Amino acid sequence: MIKILAIGAGGFAGAILRYWISGWVYAFTQSDFPIGTLVVNAAGSFLLGLFMGYSEQLILSPTLKAMITIGLLGAFTTFSTFSYETVMLLRVGAPMKAFLNIVLSILLGLTLAFVGLVVGKNI
Structure with missing residues (x-):
């Protein structure tokens, strides 16, 4: 039960962070491209x-690890919003923006996950 509550607390924080950061990015860029979701x-x-690479050097409780990975970062990132925004770009007749969103999301996501892992292991 403690683990479930920890994941929920992490998820609450991650969702709030996503809302704040993506909102700030959209307000700053004022773009019709889904840049806020891409940045988040x-x-x-x-x-x-970064966390997974760094945590290999630490002894962390499974509850804390789940709170950060499943809760905080799971709620912070969002595949469903990425999918919806891509479909909406297609619906409004912007197939190149939709394609760019798909390519950038995949390339940045994979590249930055790898870079974070390498950096985290070498901290």
């Missing part, structure tokens, strides 16, 4: 890699 998902990929 790329940052979350890096942070997950």
Whole structure:
């Protein structure tokens, strides 16, 4: 039960962070491209890699690890929003933006997860 509550607390914090950060990015860029979601998902990929790489050197409780990975970072990043925004780009007749969103999301996500893992292992 403690683990479930910890994941929920992490998820609450991650969802609030996603809302704040993506909102700030959208307000700053004022773009019709889903840049806020892209930034959040790329940052979350890096942070997950960083945490997992760094945590290999530490003795962490399974509850804390689940709270950070499943709760905090799981709620911070969002595949469903990425999917919806890509479909909406297609619906409004912006197939190149939709394609760019797909390519950038995958490339940045994988690259930053790898970079985070390498950095985390070498801290």
